[in-house]
Amino acid sequence: MTLEEKLALLSDSAKYDVSCASSGGKSPSSLPAGVCHSFTSDGRCVSLLKILLTNHCIYDCAYCINRASMDRPKAKFSPEEIASLTIEFYRRNYIEGLFLSSGIFKSPDETMQEIILTLELLRHTHQFKGYIHAKIIPGSSSELIHKLYRLADRVSSNIELPTSRSLALLAPQKEKSDVLSPFLLLQKNQSLSTPKASTQMIIGASPESDAEILATSEALYSRRLLSRVYYSAFTPTTHDSRLPLITSPQTLLQREHRLYQADWLLRFYGFNARELFSTTRLNLGLDFDPKTLWALENLHLFPLDPHYAPKEMLLRVPGIGVKSTLALLRARRFGRLYESDLKRLGISLKKARYFLALQGKPLSPFKLEESRLRQELRSLSKTPLVRPTLFDFYHLNPALSGEL
Ligand code: SF4
Incomplete structure (x- = not known):
């Protein structure tokens, strides 16, 4: 197989991994296969070469296109090939970094050693200063995990399935502890804030x-084991009787989008996962974004006067984001606010007006009543019908926009 053929195959095989916040696996037509956009932890948008070291895998996870029993061409790069491809693309300004993952060939440790060798070649032989996101292979030794961590800007270990029972059913060779232990191990090395x-x-x-999925994310965030959980709508690429039949991929994409919104609420808006659900509703629902749904189910707390409401409550008003909350807190120190001021501060009054009052007067044109309000807000809370593009990721990234 030529290098170009390997690149096409091993970049295509990497596209299902979203743990680098990439915009997708397809390169712009002007660029070679494998080049995609991604966000770094500080919100910078970078272009990456996103590839697998190999799509050979000794495991047979039911949902994975690279599983051992998959009848598909298999290939493997050598560390030297990846290093020289990366350097060449970097020098031509196609990329600013590398996302490197892999199937598990021979054993977890042997796979990790080759990933590390690739990174050592890049960092030490080629003096590569670009961004590197590398995958931790589940089950590899702690010594190798530490080594990888020192060479990469970011590492990830994919939980894939939120509970041990699903892991046992769909990926029986993987142990939950193998996926989680790298985070525990690295926690000691990581700065607490990032x-x-x-x-x-x-x-x-x-x-x-969704309640179970977000409870898993919340547990990881609250223990500061990682900085981001990425959600990936299941794309059937294999036939396996243990997998569900996906009749509406669009609905799954909408669900993925809602989970991202809820994840933002956990990390930046002071919500906890339990508040977003009830004993009878364990999913986020597609009609409303999770913050709007929460507000609709807690109408007794509104309307709020933005002059006096505490920060925690302002963050819970649909249409008021993190940036506009901070701007509002600053602005209200200097005197009375009017509707025009709220708009100027970046508040989306289309939504927020139903939950605010100024000088004792609600801004809502009608009395707050749940069914009427649901009708009004439904159209403002629509989910996109496609996976977010780079543009949407830009707007979903609070480091860049801050609003939900
Ligand atoms: S271990 Fe990873 S690459 Fe291998 S089959 Fe499972 S998900 Fe796919």
Whole structure:
């Protein structure tokens, strides 16, 4: 197989991994295969060469296109090939970094050693200063995990399935502890404010509710084991009777989008996962974004006067984001605010007006009543019908926009 053929195959095989916040696996037509856009932990948009070291794998996870039993061409790069491809693309300004993952060939440790060798070639032989996101191979030794961590800007270990029971059903060779232990191990090395590890969960390949998925994310965030959980709507690429039949891929994409919104609420808006669900509703629902849904189910707390409401409550008003909350807190110190001021501060009054009052007067044109309000807000809370593009990721990234 030529290098170009390997690149086409091993970049295509890498596209299902979203744990680098990439915009997708397809390169712009002007660029070679494998070049995609991604966000770094500080919100910078970078172009990466996103590839696998190999799509050979000794494991047979039911949902994976690279599984051992998959009848598909297999290939493997050598560390030297990846290093020279990366350097060549970097010098031509095609990329600013590398995302390197892999199937598990021979053993977890042997795979990790080759990934590390690739990174050592880049960092030490070629003096590569670009961004590197590398995958931790589950089950590899702690010594190798530490080595990888020192060479990469970001590492990830994919949980894939939110509960042990689904892992046992769909990926029986993987142990939950193998996936989680690298995070525990690295926690000691990571600065408390910005752990440089992330993970991915597949949505819809197993029956867990959104409540269970977000409880897993919340547990990881609250223990500061990682900085990001990425959600990936299940894309059937294999035939396996253990997998569900996906009748509406669009619905799954909408669900993925809602999970990203809820994840933002956990990390930046002071919500906890339990608040977003009830005993009778264990999924986020597609009609409303999770913050709007929460507000609709807690109408007794509104309307709020933005002059006096505490920061925690302002963040809960649909249409008021993190940036506009901070701007509002500053502005209200200097005197009375009017509707025009709220707009100027970046508040989306289309939504927020139903939940605010100024000088004792609600801004809502009608009395707050749940069914009427649901009708009004439904159209403002629509989910996109496609996976977010780079543009949407830009707007979903609070480091860049801050609004939900
Ligand atoms: S271990 Fe990873 S690459 Fe191998 S089959 Fe499972 S998900 Fe796919």
